[in-house]
Amino acid sequence: MESAIGWTPKARAVLAAASELFYSQGIHAVGVDAIAEHAGVTKKTLYDRFGSKDRLVVEYLVDREQRWRDFLLPRLEAAGTDPASRLAAIFDAVAIWSGDHGGKGCSMINAHAEISDPSHPAYAVIIEQKRWTLALFADLARDSGAADPGAVAEDLMILHEGAMVTAGMGIVPSAYDRAREAALRRLRAG
Secondary structure, three states: OOOOOOHHHHHHHHHHHHHHHHHHHHOOOOOOOOOHHHOOOOHHHHHHEEEEEEEEHHHHHHHHHHHHHHHHHOOOOOOOOOHHHHHHHHHHHHHHHHHHHOOOOOHHHHHHHHOOOOOOOOHHHHHHHHHHHHHHHHHHHHOOOOOOOHHHHHHHHHHHHHHHHHHHHOOOOOOOHHHHHHHHHHHHHH
């Protein structure tokens, strides 16, 4: 069992540096030397706090996911109980988040492009985030009275994930708005 991380100011600086560099340049492209330098700490400090780059990758993904949920959940609460309003809130939130936190797409999708080995400690974090998102869509589909909530949820997931990828690549103009409208049509069709 891994020991808990002591979240000292230096540990937080390392996580912030790693988060910025991993998201902007890629996990495999960024070495611990660059992270330590960017954080203003020594490599020894990085290893003392995190033990390994793999553990730092896990913490980066866990932190990013927690910040996303902290951003999304109040917006879902404000949307009320109407499934269509809640669905629109998800797409609106991801568009705002993307604009505020980097437009390179989803950090989990990006991480999965580099980490597809189920034995890597970050793999479970990546997959769990996508399962959580799918479950969120399944709840909305069920609450809307869809005849096949699982199929509706999967379609909503595909629209959501596709919007993040295409928006991140700049391929489709207004990807989030267009995906939101398609998702609402799919939810209403049941």
